[in-house]
Amino acid sequence: MKRFVGFVRKEFYHIFRDKRSLFILFGMPIAQILLFGFAITNEINNVDIGILDQANDVTSKEIINKISASKHFSIVDIIHQESSIESIFKKGKVKAVLQFENNFGNNLIKEKQANVQVLTDATDPNMASTISNYISSILKKYQQELNKNVSVDYQIVPQSRMVYNAELKSVYMFVPGVMTVILMLVSAMMTSISITREKEQGTMEILLVSPLKPFQVIIGKVFPYIFLSVINAVVIVLLSIFVFHVPVNGSLFLLGIESVLFIITSLALGILISTISATQQTAMMISLMGLMLPTILLSGFIFPISSMPLPLQVISNIIPAKWFIIIVKGIMLKGIGIGFVLKETFILLLMTLVFIGVSVKKYKIRLE
Amino acid sequence: MGITISNISKSYGEITALSDISFDVKPGELFGLIGPDGAGKTTLFRILTTLLIADHGQATVAGYDVLNDYKSIRNSVGYMPGRFSLYQDLTVEENLNFFATIFGTTIEENYDLVKDIYVQIEPFKNRRAGKLSGGMKQKLALSCALIHKPKVLFLDEPTTGVDPVSRKEFWEMLKRLQKKGITILVSTPYMDEAALCDRIALIQDGNILEIDTPNAIVSHFPKPLYNISAHNMYNLIESLTNYEHTYSIFPFGEFVHYTDKRHPIDKASLKTYLEFQGLTDIKIEKTQPTIEDTFMELAK
Numbered sequence: 001m002k003r004f005v006g007f008v009r010k011e012f013y014h015i016f017r018d019k020r021s022l023f024i025l026f027g028m029p030i031a032q033i034l035l036f037g038f039a040i041t042n043e044i045n046n047v048d049i050g051i052l053d054q055a056n057d058v059t060s061k062e063i064i065n066k067i068s069a070s071k072h073f074s075i076v077d078i079i080h081q082e083s084s085i086e087s088i089f090k091k092g093k094v095k096a097v098l099q100f101e102n103n104f105g106n107n108l109i110k111e112k113q114a115n116v117q118v119l120t121d122a123t124d125p126n127m128a129s130t131i132s133n134y135i136s137s138i139l140k141k142y143q144q145e146l147n148k149n150v151s152v153d154y155q156i157v158p159q160s161r162m163v164y165n166a167e168l169k170s171v172y173m174f175v176p177g178v179m180t181v182i183l184m185l186v187s188a189m190m191t192s193i194s195i196t197r198e199k200e201q202g203t204m205e206i207l208l209v210s211p212l213k214p215f216q217v218i219i220g221k222v223f224p225y226i227f228l229s230v231i232n233a234v235v236i237v238l239l240s241i242f243v244f245h246v247p248v249n250g251s252l253f254l255l256g257i258e259s260v261l262f263i264i265t266s267l268a269l270g271i272l273i274s275t276i277s278a279t280q281q282t283a284m285m286i287s288l289m290g291l292m293l294p295t296i297l298l299s300g301f302i303f304p305i306s307s308m309p310l311p312l313q314v315i316s317n318i319i320p321a322k323w324f325i326i327i328v329k330g331i332m333l334k335g336i337g338i339g340f341v342l343k344e345t346f347i348l349l350l351m352t353l354v355f356i357g358v359s360v361k362k363y364k365i366r367l368e
Numbered sequence: 369m370g371i372t373i374s375n376i377s378k379s380y381g382e383i384t385a386l387s388d389i390s391f392d393v394k395p396g397e398l399f400g401l402i403g404p405d406g407a408g409k410t411t412l413f414r415i416l417t418t419l420l421i422a423d424h425g426q427a428t429v430a431g432y433d434v435l436n437d438y439k440s441i442r443n444s445v446g447y448m449p450g451r452f453s454l455y456q457d458l459t460v461e462e463n464l465n466f467f468a469t470i471f472g473t474t475i476e477e478n479y480d481l482v483k484d485i486y487v488q489i490e491p492f493k494n495r496r497a498g499k500l501s502g503g504m505k506q507k508l509a510l511s512c513a514l515i516h517k518p519k520v521l522f523l524d525e526p527t528t529g530v531d532p533v534s535r536k537e538f539w540e541m542l543k544r545l546q547k548k549g550i551t552i553l554v555s556t557p558y559m560d561e562a563a564l565c566d567r568i569a570l571i572q573d574g575n576i577l578e579i580d581t582p583n584a585i586v587s588h589f590p591k592p593l594y595n596i597s598a599h600n601m602y603n604l605i606e607s608l609t610n611y612e613h614t615y616s617i618f619p620f621g622e623f624v625h626y627t628d629k630r631h632p633i634d635k636a637s638l639k640t641y642l643e644f645q646g647l648t649d650i651k652i653e654k655t656q657p658t659i660e661d662t663f664m665e666l667a668k
Contacts, residue, residue, distance in 0.1 A: 002472065003469055005469075006465070006466055006470055007466075007470060010455065010466050014455070014458075017457045018457065201453065201455075202449055202453035203453050205419060205447075206447060206449065206453050206454075207470075208418075208419055209419065209442050209447040210470050211439075211471060365438075366418065366419050366421065367414060367419040
């Protein structure tokens with residue numbers, strides 16, 4: 001036990017004396033969560049649009065007023081000819097143009113149908129479809145107001161409500177995702193680097209020619225990082241609660257336990273990486289390329305798994321982050337208890353055992 | 369309780385590092401492994417410290433088999449690798465403390481064993497190991513290898529890159545440690561250090577050339593050896609190389625070590641030949657062979 005404590009103390013010296021690793025440990029998580037939380041967003045606010053009002057009547061004016069009153073759009077350009085639409089798109093002044101046909105109001109009353117064209121700049125496809133949806137819904141609302149006193153036969157009225165995130169805040173989605181990526185990256189990368197550093201500096205040679213057992217070395221290496229990653233997890237949760245107002249509807253205790261489990265999974269993965277790489281650089285490349293990209297792309301963090309092609313959906317099952325994201329979203333947003341995430345917890349546990357088993361088996365008790 | 373090595377071979381792919389090596393190190397002996405870089409010294413050290421497995425042959429260290437009892441060996445030997453292998457970001461004291469702890473002991477418990485060495489670096493005990501000079505690094509590494517009172521000490525080129533004064537001190541320490549009953553196997557590329565060992569093995573290209581006491585090895589030198597000097601070293605070597613009776617020449621400081629094919633040597637005709645080659649200040653004197661001469665002779 002004394003040996004183990006001595007080993008852990010040495011690990012803490014390494015961590016606290018290396019400014020670079022300290023920065024990665026604590027600077028990166030905070031920077032990432034703030035960046036993702038503030039900068040990356042799917043919501044649209046104050047999008048610049050242009051208006052080409054060929055009708056210029058009461059009805060079109062009313063619609064324009066409604067649009068400019070919404071916080072999503074601001075009208076920055078009034079165009080007078082159809083030919084100038086393209087030029088303002090090319091200048092990038094506006095993201096969308098709303099074009100009312102001639103006699104818009106008259107057509108609506110006399111012909112019972114009037115046309116308005118919504119042109120959007122689809123160089124950013126997500127943005128374009130969101131804008132077009134928002135405008136359509138404003139138009140639809142206006143139409144409903146017009147039809148208030150008229151009875152329409154056969155009408156389907158969808159009553160949609162967004163549960164768990166009524167305001168559709170994208171930060172709700174990013175917090176669990178970023179937390180997962182950070183814990184995975186910090187835990188796996190830092191342990192794999194710290195074990196390979198011993199190999200690279202030749203100190204592994206002396207550690208091997210000592211009474212320390214392989215499991216003592218491995219546990220001694222990961223122990224400080226369990227501790228530090230838990231601090232990280234706490235910081236991330238606090239930031240998301242107090243800065244981004246993401247609720248934690250479920251039990252904080254359960255969230256803590258599940259986070260520790262995921263941290264251990266990631267650490268085990270880090271050990272596995274270190275057993276197959278000889279230098280710190282290889283370990284870092286494997287952690288970054290082999291872990292970060294799949295974790296971001298295939299875990300359901302940004303892109304929904306259900307819309308991926310089948311082979312990728314199958315691959316996503318072996319990404320630990322996928323299961324942890326389900327757990328975190330469940331606990332934080334839906335407020336569910338352990339009963340609903342048993343399967344995911346069990347899968348993470350199984351992965352951890354496999355990683356540890358393989359690493360102990362692959363851990364070299366000699367130099368080759 | 370010393371070291372026995374029998375028929376050890378090891379190759380890395382096509383390259384043979386050790387071929388069929390056998391020798392014993394007696395308990396309490398200071399044994400030197402002398403040879404140039406790439407001779408196989410480090411490979412042998414790694415096999416004996418259980419870091420590598422030999423392709424063939426057996427070896428025991430302190431009575432334990434290197435393959436089956438590797439755990440016992442790891443408990444009872446001290447190993448100082450050729451490359452400085454301590455934690456550069458830990459201070460002198462922290463390094464020593466760490467190695468004491470992982471061997472289940474404390475600095476205080478075995479302080480008298482490392483005292484002679486450690487007092488020299490103690491003034492710098494709060495300095496990071498990476499910031500020490502070469503000689504101090506080696507003293508710290510030796511202290512760390514000794515702190516658990518090993519039965520056998522393995523030192524792989526401990527004085528490479530160390531200044532002459534520190535080298536001398538280092539060997540004095542080894543002599544003192546030997547008196548405390550520790551078996552020491554040390555390797556070095558420096559032939560002058562070989563004379564300080566009880567026995568030495570000359571090793572080259574994975575083969576043992578000779579094993580004996582330094583004096584005996586020197587006495588095995590087959591021919592009378594002469595120191596030759598002249599005003600122009602380059603010309604002298606050139607001329608001797610082309611001389612028909614030259615058996616071997618080997619530059620040695622300000623002299624050339626020379627042996628002759630004839631027995632006895634005809635000093636006068638050699639001098640005449642050299643003068644004819646335009647050399648002046650020619651001196652030819654008989655001299656005692658060194659281990660280096662023997663090594664060069666055997667390595668031919």
